[in-house]
Amino acid sequence: MKFYKLFTTLLFSSLLGGCHLLGDYIPPDETTTVTKTDNGLCFAVPNAGDYRPATIRIRPRNSPEGTGFSRLMPALSINKGALCIADSYYSFPPNGDFIVNYSLRSPTKQRERRFVVVVFNMVNGEPHLLKPRHDEAPLLHGN
Known part of the structure; x- marks a missing residue:
């Protein structure tokens, strides 16, 4: 009887608290590199497999959350291990x-999503990678 009480208490507390044992898991943010190519600004996608862009957000670094350019199911693709944003799609x-956040989904790995945060500085049209602050990539920093 004590086992059932303990089990019931643990079950309800984990449901209320969002216990990771029951599948409530958000993968940590990833960071990557940014380069300028003939295809626009390109972000490296290691182990790209069959992942596809699901969302993308682009905004100036110190602007409020929710501002800037945002698209669900963007008309972008991953080619040769890179997600490139052409100037015709978005002109930096x-x-x-700038902060670029995007998520990747795989049609074969339904439960596996990837979240990427890239912070960079444009100087005369050339990108230079910056380290994300805690508030820009909280899951990257372990929170």
Whole structure:
């Protein structure tokens, strides 16, 4: 009888608290590199497999959350291990700090999503990678 009480208590507390044992898991954010190519700005996608972009958000670094450019199911693809954003899709200003967040989904790995955060500075049209702050990639920092 004590076992059932303990089990019931643990079950209800885990349901209320969002216990990871029951499948409530968010993978940590990833970071990657950014380069300028003839195809636009390209973000490396290691182990790309059959992942596809599911969402993308682009905004100036110090702008409020929810501002900027945002698309569900963006008309982008991963080619040769890189997700490239052509100038015809989104034109980055030649100078300034930017945050690009995107998520990747796989049709064969339904439960596996990848979340990527890239923070960079544009100087005369060339991207330079910056380290994300805690508030820009909280899951990257272990919270």
